[in-house]
Amino acid sequence: MNEITLYASNVRGLASNTKYNRKVTITNIETLRKALSVDYVPVSYKDNTRSIKNFISSNCIIVDLDNDHSDIEADFIDINKVKEAFPDVRFYIHYSRNNMKPKNGKSPRPKFHIIFFCNEITDEKAYSMLKQEIYDCFPYIDNNALDSARFFFGTENPQVEYVDGELTIDEFIKDKKSEEFLLQDKPIVEGTRNATLHKSAVKILKRYGNTDESYSEFLKLNERCSPPLEDSELKQIWSSALKYYKGKIEISPDYVKPEDYGVEKWDEIIPLDERPLVKFPLEVLPDAIKNYCLAVSEATQTPIDMAGVIALALLALSMQRKYQIAGKHDWIEPLNLYVMVVAEPSERKSAVINQMIKVIHAFETNYNEAHALEREKSEIEYQSLIAKRNKLVKDVEKGKAQSSDLDAVITEINGFNRLHRLILTVDDVTPEVLANKLKEQDESLSIFSSEGGIFDIISGAYSKIVNIDILLKAYSGDFVRVDRIGRESISLKKPKLTILLMVQPKVLENIMNNSIFSGRGLNARFLYSIPESKVGTRKLSTIEISDDIKQEFYRLVNSILNEDTKFIDTIELSDDAYKELESFHDAFEIRLKTELKNIGAWAGKLVGNILRISGLLTRAREIKHDPFLNDGTPDKDGNYIVQKDVMLDAIKLGEYFLEHALYAFNALGNDSIKKNAKTILNAIIRQEPHLTEITPRDIQRMCRQFKKDDLPPVLDLLCDYGYLKEKEFVAKGVGRPKGTIYLVNPAIYNTE
Template identity: 35%
Template sequence: MWAGFSTLEPPPETEPGAEAWVWEDPVPLTGTRVRPPFPVHVLPGWVRDFVTAVAEETQTPADLAGSLALAVLATAAGGRSVVHVRGAWREPTNLYTVVALPPANRKSAVFSLLTNPLYEAEKQLKTAMKPVIVESEVTARLAREAADRAAAKAASAEAGKRDELVATAVGLAQTAEALTVPVDPVLLADDSTPETVTSLMAEQGGRLSVMSAEGGIFDIIAGRYSGAPNMEVFLKGHAGDRLRVNRQTRREYIDAPALTIGLAVQPEVLREIGKVKGFDGRGLLARFLYALPVSRVGERKILTDPIPERTAAAYASNVIDLTLSLAEWTDPAVIQLTPEADAALIAFQERVEPQLKTRGGKLGHIANWAGKLAGATARMAALLHLADHLGNGYTRPVTEATMAAAIELGEYYTAHALAVFDVMGADPVIGRARSVLDALRDQAWDDVSRRDLFTVLSRTEVPTIADLEPALALLEDHGYLRTYQPERTGKRGRPPAPRIQAHPGIRHSDR
C-alpha cells in the first residue's frame, strides 16, 4: 500500500511538452478481495443438511465441509463416470479441492466427519472382493502348476510326441499368464509419493483419491524429499490423459486416470506452493478449486447443536451407496446434459471468456486457472446430479437447475481463487508494477524514459521492454503515472519517444 499521496501539481522541472497535470490520489494496486461464503443451498438436500450440521457443531466455516463434501462425491464417482458436455468434449468427474484455514480451526475433525463413510465403503468393497481374490489366487496357482507339469512332460517326451505336448504346454502357459488376481480395493491414499499414487491408480483401474488434513502432498510433489519434482501423475490424473510409466523396475499403463485430491491446509501452505518453480508454469495450481474462508476462531459458540443422528446416517448411507453403485463400472457411466443445461453452461462460458484477456481482463492473470473453470463447472454439475439421484443418476440428464447450482459454485471458487492467487503472488504484472514504483522512488524520478526505467529493473523479473508495458499500463490506469509525448525539438528525424511522468507523491511514499 502506498501512502502519502495528495492532489499536487507536477514539480517545476517538468519536461518540455509535459503540460501541468493535476494528480488525484492513486487507486491501490490490490485491495481486499471479496470472498463470498460457500453457497450451501446449492447442494443436494442430504449433503446440504450434513454440511450445515457439521459447520454448526464444529463452529467452522461451511466452506470447509462444503468443499470436502465435493471431494467426497468426486471420490465416489471419479473414474466411474464422465459428463458429456457437447461434441467430443467430455469431462471426468474427479476434482482437486483445497481449503485453507489457520490453526485451531478443527480441520482434522471436519475432515474425519466428511470422509469416514468413504473408509466404510472401502471396507465393504474389500469384504466383497476377498472371496474373489482367494478364488482367483487358487485358480492362477493351479493354472501355473498345470503349465509347469505340461512343460516338464514335453521336455522328457519322445521326439514323435514332443511337438504336440509342447503345443499343449504353451497353451496352458498362455492361459496361466492371462489369469489375473484382483487386488484389494483402495479408494483413499494419504500424502503418498507420486510413484505410490501411480502404482495404486494402476492397480485400481485408474481411480484413486488423495485426502489429507495437511499440505504435505505439495512438499512431496515439489521433490523436497526425493530431490526432484514429479508432478506428471497429478497433471494427467486430473485431466484423464493417458499415463505411461516405463522404468527399469516397473511398467505401468493407465489409459484414463482419475485422481481426486481433497485437502485442508494452513494458508501458509498456499504462500509456499506459489513459490515452487514449475507448479504454475506446468498448470498444477490451475487444477485446484480453492477456498480461503474467514476463520471463526474468536467468535465461536461454546455450546453447539450436535449433528442430528438422522442427518449423519443419511449422509453416511448415501455416500456408501453412491460409491458401491459405481464401483463395478469398468467403462465409465456417461452423464448427459439437457439442452437447457448446456445453454446455461454456454452462457456462463460467454461471460467468462472476455475476462481471460491478458490486458484488462479480470481473470487475465489467472487465465490458466480460469480457462479450466467451465470444465470444473461441468464436473461439479455431474456430481451434484449423481448426489441428487444416487444409484440411477446416469439414466437421466443433468437439468438446467443443477447446472445453475454448479455455476454458482464456479463463481464462488472464482472469487476465492482470485484471493488465493493474490496470496501466492501469481500475478506477475502486479509484481512488476510494484518494482517500477520502487525504482521511481529509489531513483527519485519524476520524469523518465522507458529505456532508462528498464535499465534499473531486474532482467529476471522484466526480461524485455515489452514485458514492462502491461505493468506501466496498470500503473497508469491506477493513477500512479502517465505517459506523454514530448514536443519535437527539430523538424527532421524521428519524433521523440514517449516519456513517463510519475505521481509526485511516489518519492515520499512508504511501502
C-alpha cells in the same frame, strides 16, 4: 432517445460478482424482460469490471425503492406516485425479487427498481451527483445505493412496466432546478406553505446540519409565505424535518456531513494480511449433503467452505468410476476433481476431513467384509496360476514341457481378474505406489490428505526425482505408463484420480513458486478454497451431528458407491443448460485475454471444471429426466440430464473458485508482492510531514531497491486494499500527460 443500454452478467443472485460482459440494447419491454433474468448494471465499465474507478459511460439511471420509509400501507409508493413525482418523465419499473414479500419482520410491500432514461453521461462524478439530485427530489429511494458501481439483482420471471414521457431524468432535474431558482424570490402561497417549508427544512439540515444558523435560514423562508405561518406551526414543521433528518439521513453510511463536504471519501482499509473472499455457496448442494456440511461445520467449529469443498471431492471420488459428462458430442469430461483448501495450522483441518470421510471408510470396511470370501478364492486361484507358470518355466528349460504351454498360462495370468481389497482413498504416496494402487482399483482412486506431503514426494524431496506425470494424466484420464526399476512397468489406460489436499499457506506458496509444477500445469488443475478463519470466535459447546442428518448423507453417498461400474453412464446437458454454459463460456473467453491473463492456464480449465461439477450436482440430486421430451419433467425411469438451474449452480461454484484462485495465485502464491507493499507502506508512514499524495518516482526515491517495473502490481494491491487511490487527472491543452499520482489514505497515520 428511446433506447437505453444495460450490461448483463452470467449469474443471478451473486453479490460477489463484478463482471458484466453482455451489452444489451433495450428498445421495448420484451428486450428489457430478457435482460433482467440475470444480475445487471446500467453502466459501461472498463474491462467489464464493476467499480467506481472503471466508470466509462451510461445512458440510464437505476434507483432502488423498497418502501422502508413507513409501515403504513397508505404511505407506500407505487408506480402512480412515481409518475406524479416525475411528470412527463419516461422510465421502466422492474419489480424486485422481494416484491410484496415479508422481509426482516416487515409486512409485504411494493419493491422495485426505477430505470430512468437519461442522456449519455461520461463523467462518474456527474453520474453520482445526478443520482443524489434524484434522491433530493424524491427521498423515498434507497440512499445507500447512490454510487455509480451499484448492481441490481435479476429475477427469474421479470415483471416490468413502462411509463412514457417527453423528458429524460437529467432534463427533468435541470428544469426543476431552473424552476426552483425562479421561485426563490416569489411568495409561498397558502396551500403550499407547509409542504414547501418542510421540504426546504430537510434540505437545509442535510446541507448545513442541525445548527442555529440552519434554523435561522429556515425562519427566513417564512418571510416569503403569504401569509406567514405562526411560530407554533414553524416549530412543528422544523421538529418534523429534524426527526426525518436524524432518523433517515444522518444515520445513512453514505451521508456526507457538512464538515466533510469537499473531503476525499475512502473505503475502509483492509489489512494486508486479510482479504474477505466470497463464502462457499452451500445452497447449491442437495439437502442431504448441505445439512451434513452444516452439522460438521458446527460440530468442528470450522468454516463452511471446508466441509463444502470436501463434499464435492467426496462426490467426485464416488462417481468417477461410474459417470462421465458430455458438454457436447465431441467434448467428454470425467467427473474427478483436484481441489485444495488452504488454511493455517490451527484451523482444525484434520478434524473436518476425518468427519467427512467417515462415510468412505465405512463403505470400504463393509464392502471388504462382504467380499472377503470371493477375494480369498481369487487370490488362491491367482497364486495357483503363478506356481504353475514358475513350474512350467523350469520344465521348458529341461525339455519336459512345450513353450506353448507356458505361453498359454502367461496369457491366462495376464487376463486374470485378481480381486483386491477395495481402497477408495490413499494419503501421501509415491507416484509408483499410486500407479500400483490405481491398477489394483480398476484405475479409479483418490488422494485425501490434510498435510499436502504428496508435493514433497513428487517434487523429489526424498528421491531427487521429479515425477508428476501420473498426476497430470490422471486429471483428464489420459494414458500413462509408470516405469519401475527392476520390475515390469505399469500401464494405465484411463486413470481417474480425485485429489483433496488441505494445506498451510506456506505449502501453497512453495507449490506456486515451483517452476516444474507451474510450467507443466499441475497448479492449474486444482480448484482453490481459502476459507475465512473462525479462530477467535469458536465455541466449546456445540451441537452434535444428528443421526437423521448423518444417515441421510450416508444413504446418498452409499447409493452412488453401490452402483454397477461395469458400464460408464454419460450425463448429458439439456438445451437450456447448454445455453447457460455457452453464455458463460463466451463471456469468460474474453476475460482470458484481459484481467485473467496472468492465471490463463488455470482459467482455461474453469469451464471444464464447471461442466464436471454440474454432473456431480445432477447425480447427487437424484432426479432423472426423459431424454426424448427434453422439457425438464422428472422421470424416474429416465437419465441423469443437467438442467438449467443445476448449470447455474455449477457456474456459481465456478465463480467461487475463480475468486479464490485469483487470491491464491496473486496474493498467497506470490507473497513477495504483499511484502513489498508493506515495505512501501511503512516508508510512506515514516515521512514527515505526512504525505497526502505520492508518485511512483517518489516511492523509488524512498525505497531504492525497487525498479520501475516492480511497482505496478504492488501499487495495485495497495489501491485494492484502500491504502492508496489514483488521483483523477483531467488533461488540459497539449503535450505529454502527467504520470500517475496516488492519493494517500490519511487513516494510515492513525496509530491508535
